[in-house]
Amino acid sequence: MSHCLLIVTAEVDAEVEAEWSAWYDSVHLPDALACPGVLSGRRYASVGDVRATDRGSPSRSAGRVYTTIYELAGPEAVDTPEFTRMRGWAQFAPHVRSETKVIVAL
Numbered sequence: 052m053s054h055c056l057l058i059v060t061a062e063v064d065a066e067v068e069a070e071w072s073a074w075y076d077s078v079h080l081p082d083a084l085a086c087p088g089v090l091s092g093r094r095y096a097s098v099g100d101v102r103a104t105d106r107g108s109p110s111r112s113a114g115r116v117y118t119t120i121y122e123l124a125g126p127e128a129v130d131t132p133e134f135t136r137m138r139g140w141a142q143f144a145p146h147v148r149s150e151t152k153v154i155v156a157l
Contacts, residue, residue: 054090054157057121057129062101062114064146071143075117082137083121088128092121126154 063071075094084092097116102109128134140147 053125055123055126056155056157057123057152058155059119059121059150059152061117061140061150062148063117063143064148065114067143067146068115071140071146072117074141074143079137079141080119083134086128086133086137087131088124089134090122090124092119094119122157123154129154 080092080094083089095118097118100111101114101116102111104110123129129138
């Protein structure tokens with residue numbers, strides 16, 4: 052195993068954002084941190100407009116992008132039964148407008 056980071060971003064519909072955030076902090080993040088191979092995790096929220104580029108076309112929008120950075124003992128940590136069970140957005144899945152997930156080596 053070699054240490055790596057799992058970086059997850061999500062944009063959530065404004066009408067459920069407060070409820071989603073409370074669930075994320077009190078249920079989802081602790082469940083993730085209890086999984087074997089997950090060493091740490093911390094969540095962040097963007098401030099200001101969100102800027103994106105799609106095929107060279109820039110855009111800007113209001114809203115928040117939430118980013119969680121997990122340190123993993125290795126990339127196989129995301130394949131454990133425990134991690135597989137807690138993966139996903141639960142009842143909030145229909146309200147997640149966009150997401151990215153990437154594993155990067157340290």
